[in-house]
Amino acid sequence: MLTRGDLAVRGRIAEASNAVLLCTASLGGTTADCVYKPVKGERPLWDFPDGSLARREVAAYLVSEATGWGLVPPTVLREGPYGEGMVQHWIHGADEEPAEGALLALVEGEEAGEGWKPVAFAEVGDGRTALLVHADDPRLRRLSVLDAVINNGDRKGGHLLAAGDGRLYGIDHGVTFHVEDKLRTLLWGWAGEPLTDEALRVLGSLAGQLADGAPLATRLAELITPAELAAVRDRVAVLLRTRIHPRPSGQWPAIPWPPV
Template structure:
């Protein structure tokens, strides 16, 4: 049986659709089909060709695809598996990022509805197990709160975002999968040398990071300047790697989640 990782690298990409709400060209593809000799179901992936990227004035170096791959490599080097398998390879529209599709849980079924990991609720009615991020008015003028689950799986995503300097952690970029994991996706604008952290996961701001996570980050910090940095250098600049090293060292020395320091700490749209 052909392993999923091998199929991700070498299988033929067949375009099944396009994510029309994405800022850059984002295609949904299948690798293989039920009619081939492997007798395996198609492997669904996301394919973002570099030629479909819109230039960003504040991210002039490299590519969005390269940053996505670098973010995945960092998650793997820490040992967290927070980002789905992500590679750089050729596809129908040239070189691009290919990432395993995450099948999310359905919180809105005939049996009832429960809150998503990141959601809205009436102000003053934050349910147990959730943290409030901000208060605002909805389209009808009703007061609402942006909230996220106080979930260790999601917190690990938030800690990784600090290391990645993620400038775009929207609610729809954190996915609760049917396999029980919580994954982060869409890391095209990460790893800048300047502080650009924008996220909806501010509920832990100022809170200590768990000793378990810091143990993993400490081990990562010792490996980062060597082999890991060499691998990352294929996708991001030396200055960006140096900034990552500095952020990692700072977190080890000061294991506390940051607080917002910019005028725009939350991406738009938030969800």
């Protein structure tokens, strides 16, 4: 449906930095909500090639699928009403997120508390600070590994979607796959900690899927540059060798702005 369905634009998501259009995809009498980001609506970035963000979003989806974790909504590259762009399935969230299901929080004091991982102190007004924390959640931990692999430079809180079925998705992956270390995220809570056995198994499988001639590597070569594909392989190799979650490099802001 995303690939061949008719796209009808319903409106624009105004707060997005690039053109993001809410659409309905229709095929064979069935419809689905989706997001369409035309290449023509991408704002130029100083450190990424012009017109490349849609392809990076598709590449992130392919890597997510290769891990088996399914952390990125189905995403395709296709022609739409305003030219080529990325089309992604719209994730409908739960009507009401329970307090115990929160992913991010600000807490008083210097301790994250049980079930939370500390990120950084944040100014909250009137000269006060609070500790920004994220949930010690295996879904977030998997996403932090995926972000390390694809070198995600923009993991904001608003890019985390908790679906009504309990699954967690990450969206907005246009600023990914750079050859330099650009990792900026709110999910630093596991920095320096050992990777889980599950993550190491997934990374080992991913290394094989990124080998020359493998289907994943062939498809990624159509979406990102040869140097960027080589950098993905290198990042997976480093994670397997060190067996720990990466720490901030110190060469780049560690947390995106705005964080949420």
